[in-house]
C-alpha cells in the first residue's frame with residue numbers, strides 16, 4: 001500500500017466470526033449458533049415495519065426520542081440518559097472511540113464477548129484480558145488487571161458464551177474498585193433471561209462511572225434490525241452522541257423496536273419458555289455426561305471431555321442439521337454453545353447428543 005497506511009491497531013483486528021447458518025448439502029437446518037429468538041419477532045413489530053414501509057423516502061428521527069421514551073417508560077429510566085445504536089455493537093464502538101486511544105488500556109475478561117477487543121483495537125487502544133475462574137468473571141482478577149492507563153472495563157453479564165453471571169454486589173465491587181479514570185461497562189445483552197436482574201440499571205443510575213448496554217437482538221427477536229441502547233449519566237451520553245451518525249437507525253428499525261418494547265406479553269412468554277427449556281436441555285445433557293453451568297441467558301455452554309470430543313459432537317450435530325457454536329476463539333475449545341431453541345429443537349439436540357454418546361442404543 002506504499003504510504004497509504006491504516007491507523008495503528010486496525011490491521012491487528014481478527015474479523016468477527018458470526019454464527020454459521022448453513023450446512024453444505026442440507027436444505028433444512030436449525031440454527032442454534034447466534035442466540036436468536038426461536039419464535040421470531042413480535043407480530044406487532046412486523047406490523048410496525050409494514051406500516052413504516054410507505055415512508056421510507058423520509059429520513060428517520062435523529063434523536064430517537066420516541067424509542068428512548070418507550071424504553072424509559074418500560075424500564076423506569078430517564079430517556080435523557082439513553083442512547084440508541086445500530087445494535088449494542090455500535091455503542092461498544094462509540095465507547096472505545098470516545099474514551100480509549102493509543103497508550104490506553106481496555107479490559108475485558110477471558111471468555112468475554114469478542115467485540116470489545118475489536119473495538120479497542122479499532123480505536124488504537126490496547127486490549128487487556130483478565131482471567132476468569134471456572135468460567136465466571138473474577139472480580140479480583142479484573143481489578144488486579146487495572147492500571148493507571150485503564151479507560152474501559154467491559155463485563156458481559158450474563159456472560160457470553162458462559163451463561164454465568166455476577167451478582168449485583170459483585171458489580172458494585174467493580175464499580176467501586178475500577179480506577180477513577182475508567183468506566184465500567186456492563187454489557188447486559190442477555191439481561192432479560194436472568195430472573196430478577198435489572199441489567200445493572202440501578203448501579204448505572206447511582207454511579208457516574210457505569211454504563212449499561214442492552215439490545216433488541218436477543219429477547220426481542222430483532223437481530224436483523226440492529227437496535228441496541230446504552231444507559232449512563234448524561235455527560236457520557238452527550239459524549240457518545242457527538243460521534244453517533246445522525247441517522248444511524250433506520251425508520252423500520254426504530255418502529256420495530258418501539259412496538260417490540262411495548263409488547264410485554266410476547267417477550268415475557270419467550271423468557272418463560274426459555275427458562276423452562278434451558279433447564280430441561282441442561283438436565284438431559286448432564287444425564288448424558290455433558291455438563292454445563294447453571295445458565296442465565298438463552299443458551300447453555302455444554303462441556304465435553306476435550307476439544308476433540310467437542311469438535312466431533314459439533315460435526316455430528318451438523319450432520320443432523322443442528323448448527324451450534326464452537327467457542328475456541330473464547331478460550332473454550334472443549335465446549336459448545338447451544339442456543340435454546342423451541343421445544344422441538346431442544347428435543348432434537350438432546351436426541352442427537354444421546355446418539356453421539358451412544359446412549360440411544
Ligand SMILES: Cc1ncc(COP(=O)(O)O)c(C=O)c1O
Pocket residue numbers: 035086087088089090113156160187189214215216217223226227228
Ligand atoms: C454479550 C453481547 N454483547 C453485545 C452483542 C451485540 O448485540 P447487538 O449488536 O446485536 O445488539 C452480543 C451479540 O451477540 C452479545 O452477545
